[in-house]
Amino acid sequence: MSSPAAVPNDRIRERAERFASGPVPLAALSMAFEESRASSAEVLVEGRSFYPPMLEDIAAASSSVHINQFGFRPGVVGERFAEVLVAKAAEGIPVRLVVDRQGSDPERGSQQLYERLTAAGIEVCVVRATVARVQVGPLGADGATRWNLRALGHIDHRKVAVIDGRIGWVGGAGIEDHFEDGRFHDLFVRVTGPVVRQLQLVFVGGFRWLGGRVQVDDLETLFPETGDEGEAIPAVVLHNAPGRYRPISDAIARMLESAGETLDVVNPYVTDRGMIRRVEQAARRGVRVRLFVPANANNWACAAAQQFHHATLLDAGARILEYPTMLHAKAFVRDGEELLAGTCNLEAWSLRRFFEIDLRLHSTTVAAQFEQRFSAPAEAVSSPGRPLTGRRERARARVFATLSPLL
The missing domain is CATH 3.30.870.10 (Endonuclease Chain A)
Known part of the structure; x- marks a missing residue:
């Protein structure tokens, strides 16, 4: 399904009138937006x-x-x-x-x-x-x-x-x-x-x-x-609703693919193979990648699936930073100029099935604020991620990585 035509900023009220005037079908909730501020x-x-x-x-x-x-x-x-x-x-x-x-x-x-x-x-x-x-x-x-x-x-x-x-x-x-x-x-x-x-x-x-x-x-x-x-900060709302149009998922993929210098990925559940591959590719092309994850996630199945990919990510040059408590934030910062933050996790349910909402901002000032208030303090208290070494833990992680489309 192609993306719906973006709702022009000067027609938002008109769309709201349609919603207020009669029943709203589920399909109407899939909306694209023009860049605003x-x-x-x-x-x-x-x-x-x-x-x-x-x-x-x-x-x-x-x-x-x-x-x-x-x-x-x-x-x-x-x-x-x-x-x-x-x-x-x-x-x-x-x-x-x-x-x-x-x-x-x-x-x-x-x-x-x-x-x-x-x-x-x-x-x-x-x-x-x-x-x-x-x-x-x-x-x-x-x-x-x-x-x-x-x-x-x-x-x-x-x-x-x-x-x-x-x-x-x-x-x-x-x-x-x-x-x-x-x-x-x-x-x-x-x-x-x-x-x-x-x-x-x-x-x-x-x-x-x-x-x-x-x-x-x-x-x-x-x-x-x-x-x-x-x-006048360039900004847009991205909204995943049920259906094939998933603008948050697409925006995350574009950020990972277009990063040229730096990339911060902050997420508690990193299991989607396509997104993990994009993070790896960014690191291999010389982007300074920091992946912030919880040291002990509250979803052990997702944690195991994610850890299966640690060796590959570390080999590519990405840094994995494990936050000591349950890191639950979902954010991406590209090249110190673009921030995407909201509710979407890097696992199948969030990327493809759930209602999710994110906000994208293009601003070096906001990106610097994120670095000062989130990334730098988180890095200071986090431990480096490690590749799995034991035969049993690697086998367990492989099983859950295989099942990741269901997690």
Whole structure:
């Protein structure tokens, strides 16, 4: 399938009107975007750095709060978000959430949290990728049921917040305690400016696909004119939805293939053979490659599959840096001028099947900020990756590398 025609930046509102005016089919969620710009962009590392300003942005919202989150669960962090979201809803600010059934468990283990949110008037829509028939509409509503066969297996792995249509957050962390207490190492990118309209359109499309309520009259405040204030950082939103059009996967491949001097790859699950081959080829043509991975990944099958390729990558000249805790960030930096960050992992499910969202920025300033705040500190505490040597561990890794298209 060829890529869909890019939604022109001056037609985003028009596309949103189509979404608001009637049912939205799953196929409509595959969207390409023209390059836009960000007026500001900031990389924030660790929950203790990104949760407070994110909560401040939500608390200051004057027209809307939209959150699309794979993992929003009860806990210390979840309680902080619940408090501020309930407070905004009490002010009459529309608060809309999209969460994933597997990641957030809103109807079982997290039910009490979500009953509190919906009782406050917050509309919560749930992606149920493991259920054949689903109820349409917000959680707790008596909506009709429909077959869900085309969406089966397509987990919603996105982590996005859009506040007032003016501020966007894209990153790899859930609203969960382990992203703040040091167990998981992750990041978010905060942006302002016209590119936020692209994030907003992705949210509105997904929310309406799930039966959430957005009226045409709501769009004026959801898509405000942002003006030309601040910087003009070339930026674009990349969104993988079910289907053959996977712009994030294509963008990652292009970055790996086009790197000429430096390449940083930050990812917890590196198992896709095609992507690993591109990293190897970059190193062999003289690119300084740093591959940041967790020393002890929480998915042991993916870790074994990845380690199978360590010898080849090291022989090619790549440096493998194993972060001491669960490195969960997903980012790529090419030649000190291009940053791609968001939710997509280098394994089959993320690259080909899940809902994923990334933000691409062309800026030496933002790339330098990433180096200062993420790469350099991570390198300072990481251990060098090693090739597998034992016969048993090599055999085990070979098995999981063979199975990597299923991992």
